[in-house]
Amino acid sequence: MIAGLITNIQRYSVHDGPGIRTTVFLKGCPLACAWCHNPETINPRPHVMRVEARCIRCGSCLAACPRGDPVGLPSAVKAGFPSVTPQPGAPAECSVCAACIEACPVNGRTLVGRELTPAALRAELLHDRLFFDESRGGVTFSGGEPLRQGEFLLAALALCCEEGIHTAVDTCGHAPRELVQRVAAACDLVLYDLKLLDADRHARFCGASNRLILENLHWLARHHPRVWLRIPLIPEVNGDPGELAAMARLAASLPAVEQVNLLPYHAIGTHKRDGLATHPPPAFKPPSTPQIEAARRIFEQAGLRVCIGG
Ligand code: SF4
Ligand code: SF4
Known part of the structure; x- marks a missing residue:
């Protein structure tokens, strides 16, 4: 059976979907966002x-x-x-x-990065079953980009389904459509990361075009019943009110989007970059409380349910 490459299994998470969750971080990401909180997950190899x-x-x-x-x-x-x-x-x-x-x-x-078969992962996840059942939680697959290890992800989702465990997949959406379709059919909730609509700025800050991401988002919103849109809030990157309003209009036009999570930037990944062979990130500033509230208003005025944080 295909093994997955995992950086961390984080228990008692309350920021990656409903209830108490166990979040599985998979290695490898097609993007390289300048603010990434988990830069150790970008490289697809140990x-x-x-x-x-x-x-x-x-x-x-x-x-x-x-x-x-x-x-x-x-x-x-x-x-x-x-x-x-x-x-x-x-x-x-x-x-x-x-x-x-x-x-x-x-x-x-x-x-x-450690290798784990889907069956070994299931055995680890079952330790947390009581918390899932008591809190209506479950398992979230994150990363990195979990769809980078598509076959492992699909096998792990199938085993969770067999156990009746609620599943969420946190994706940047930069993946082949056929794989997005298979994963969407196998999970209960999609946490979809949207950073920028401005194509040039997306390429500059994330290292790749947002065309595929937006096309997959439109497909998902028509074919999956539950999508939570996750938007990092970084004043220097996407804090422009026009950019935020455009994202709010897009989110409001997609019926499957149940809520928008605005994720205020914090510098937590910086120390990890110090320990990798990568350059330190640009010095972004966390948004102030007034900036966060202004962003919240833009999305609420578009008729969306907004949560600050995961
Ligand atoms: S400098 Fe010393 S403490 Fe630091 S990583 Fe190297 S061996 Fe470990
Ligand atoms: S940094 Fe040097 S000692 Fe450490 S794993 Fe790489 S080659 Fe080996």
Whole structure:
């Protein structure tokens, strides 16, 4: 049976659909949004990450890495130690050999991504069944982009269905239509992420066109009974009242959209980027309370039910 690559299974989540939920984060995403809160899920393969909150900057990983350049160790820390010559034959890119993880004295490095079969995932999810039943909750598949692992996702959804567990799929919508159709037929609720209608700004901030995303949203709204639209609220990106009003008009025109979740930006993913081999994000500011309330009014005036947060 096909295995999935998972970064995290988060229990007791109340922000990813109705009730108490267990959220399964799948690895790999076709977008690379500049504000991504889960940047460790973008890469579709397992990789190493330094955990900023635990790292005591001891340099042990520097000495252990055959390349002499452990992923995510800041240049300023490296500069504090004698430079390490790469071992003969050391790969140019990180080979995920895990030598740095073993050398770290404080669990400050971690392997991101573990394989799990749908059956093993079902066994883990069943531990939470009482919470699902008591709260009318269930399981949410998120990421990353869960449709990037379409066959695993479909197998996991089928097993949840067999168990009578409510399922939600949190998707950016950038996926082939045929797969969107199969997933839509297999889940109870779609959490659909919409960032921007402005095509140029979408490409600039998310790394890909929004054409497919909008086409799939229109299809979903005609063919799936329950869609929650999730919109990150980032003043520098989509805080323009004209952009928000256009999104509100679109949402109001789609009967399947039960509610809109406005997700105020926060800088929680920043420290993760520090521990990856990626550039730090642009310095976005979280929206102020008046900005959040102004956005809420725009969507409510379009006749939509609005929730602030997940
Ligand atoms: S996994 Fe291996 S190659 Fe990659 S950073 Fe760690 S020690 Fe270096
Ligand atoms: S990641 Fe671990 S081994 Fe590397 S500098 Fe930080 S604490 Fe030391």
